[in-house]
Amino acid sequence: MNGAFQYFMNNQDEVIALTLQHIQLVGLATVIAILIGVPIGIYLTTNDAVADVVLQIAAIIMTIPSIALFGLMIPVLSVINQGIGFLPALIALILYSQLPIIRNTYVAVQNVDPNMRDAAKGIGMSSWERIRMVEIPIALPVIMAGVRNAVVLSIGIGAIAAFIGAGGLGVLIDQGISRYNRDMIVVGAVGVSLLAIIADTLLGILQRVLTPKGMNINA
Template identity: 45%
Template sequence: MSMLGRWIEKLLASLPWLLAVTAAGLLVKLAPFLWAYRDLALLLSWQHLRLIGLSMTIAVPLGVLIGGLTYGRALPGALALGSASLLMTIPSIALFGAMIPLLAPLGAGVGTIPAVLALILYSQLPIIRNTRTGLQSVPAPVLRTALALGMSPWQVFWRVRFPLAWPFILSGIRIAMVSAVGIASVAAYIGAGGLGRWIFGGIRRTYPDMVLAGALLISLLAVALDRTLFTLQRFFQRYREQP
C-alpha cells in the first residue's frame, strides 16, 4: 500500500473520534443556548421524531412489500428500483414544495401530511433494494433442505427465506431512517415543524448558534437511531449465521 493510501486509511480510522470531539466541542459551545431554550429544543426534537416515526411506520411495510413482490422478477424489480431511484434525484425542497399544490385541494397542502408523504417516497429505494438483495441471498442448499423437510413454498418463504433476509432488510431500514432524519429538517419549510425550524430561523436571522444547535441535535438524533438499528442488525446477523 502506498504512503498516501496508508495516510487515507489512518484518517478514515480516526474520523469517528474527530467527529465525536467536534460534536463535544459544539455541545459545550451551545450549552448556554440549549439550556435557555431547552423546552423548545425538546418540542422540536419531538416533532422531528414524530415525522420520522409516522413516515417509517408506512415506508417500511410498503418497501418490504414491494421488495418481496418483485424479488426474482427482472422487469417488476427494474421498474420498482427505477421509480424509487428517480424519486431520489428530486431535491428535497422541490418535492416538499410540489406537495403543496398537489394536496392543497384536500386541505393538506402544508404541515405534517405532505412532509410524511415525501419522507415515505424518499425512503423506498434503500428498503426495496435491500429487501430484494436479502431475499435473493439465502443459500440454495438451505432452501432445498427446507423443501426436503416437507415445507410448502409459502412456508419456506415465511419461515426460512424471510427471517434470514432480515439483516439486509434492517440495513436498508437503517439507511432510510438516517437519511430521513436529515431530509425531515426541510419539512420546516412547509410548516411541519421539527429541528429544521432552528436551521431556517437561524439563517433568516443570521443567528449562527441557532443554526448550529439545530444541526447538532439532528446529527445526534441520526447517530442514536443509527446505533440502535445497527445493534438490531447485528443481532439478526448472528441469528442468520447460526448453524
C-alpha cells in the same frame, strides 16, 4: 459553541419538543415505508422485469431535491387542505425511504441459499411459510441495513421539511437563518446530527441481535 450551548440551556423545553416532533415524523414514515417496501422487495424477487422498473423509479425519486418534491405536492395535497405541514413531509420521507428498503430486501431475499429453499420445500412448507420462516429471517440483517440507511436519510431530509411547516429540529435552522442567529442554526444542526448518530447506533445494535449465528453482516 458557548453561545449555542447557552441557547440550548435557555431553551431546553423548545428543543426537546422539536426533537420529539422530528422523531415522530421520521418514526411514522419509517414504519409505513417498511410496511410498503419490504413486501414490494419480496415480490420483486419473483419478477426480474418488474424489479428493474421499480428500482429505477425508486432511484429517480431519490434524485429529486426534497424542496422540489415538497413543492410538487403542495398543489396536489391542497385539494384536501394539506398542502403544507405534516402530511406532505410524511409522504416525502416515505418515498425517499423506498429505495434502500426495497433494494436491500430484494437483494437479501434473492441471495438466500437455494439449498435452504429446497430444504423448506422438501419438508412441505408453502411459499408463504417458506418466506416467513426461512427467507425473511435469513435476509433480515441486510433488510435492517437498508432500514438504517433510510432512517438516517429521513432524519436529514426531515430537517428540510420544517420549511413547509412540518416542525422538527429544522425549525431551529429555519428560524436561525431568518433571524441571522448562528446559535439557533448550530443547535438545530447538531441536534439533527446527534439524532442520526443515535438512531443509527441503536438500529446497528438491533441488526446485530437479529443476525443469525454464523453470519457476519457489516453495514
